Amino acid sequence: MTTKYLFAGFGGQGLLFSGKVLAYKGLIEDKNVSWLPSYGPEMRGGTASCGVTISDEPIGAPIVLEPDVLVAMNLPSLDKYEGKVTPGGYIFVDSSLIERKVQRDDVKVYYVPATKLASDNGSTTLANMVLVGKLLQVLGSYNEETVEKALGKCISARHADLLDLNRKMMEIGRDY
DSSP, X not given: OEEEEEEEEETTSSHHHHHHHHHHHHHHTTXXXXXXXXXXXXXXXXXXXXXXXXXXXXXXXXXXXXXXXXXXXXXXXXXXXXXXXXXXXXXXXXXXXXXXXXXOSXXXXXXXXXXXXXXXXXXXXXXXXXXXXXXXXXXXXXXXHHHHHHHHHHSOGGGGGGHXXXXXXXXXXXXX
């Protein structure tokens, strides 16, 4: 089984970090993984995306052209990638920032007010983790032990104080 994920939005929204957490979760579960970040020279405020592939088989190419799962954190990203999601795939939309609805009827769509949920719960910058928590819950792969290990690998010692807040945001997404 192979699943291709694409996280897309503005630089600074934590898209690369989201992909990294997902990739480490796959590694911890003994899967084959690729993680490929992409961002413009502006970084913060410019466009950014991150492709992640998790598979039981070796991965031939890291580029995610047709994601099974799209996480769209801004309208330009939804506009650009909505049509590329495989039929039967999933689209997770930060409905705090994106007002329009997905126009396709051959994908499963989840509107999560991630930015508002994060802000209402003590973080203005972790909407990405709310969406990762929801994504893992919907796909049936939210495992607290594995999530904890993945976060531990991705959060540096310098930012260790953010571990609990990241976990909390994922739980808020999972329970939404």
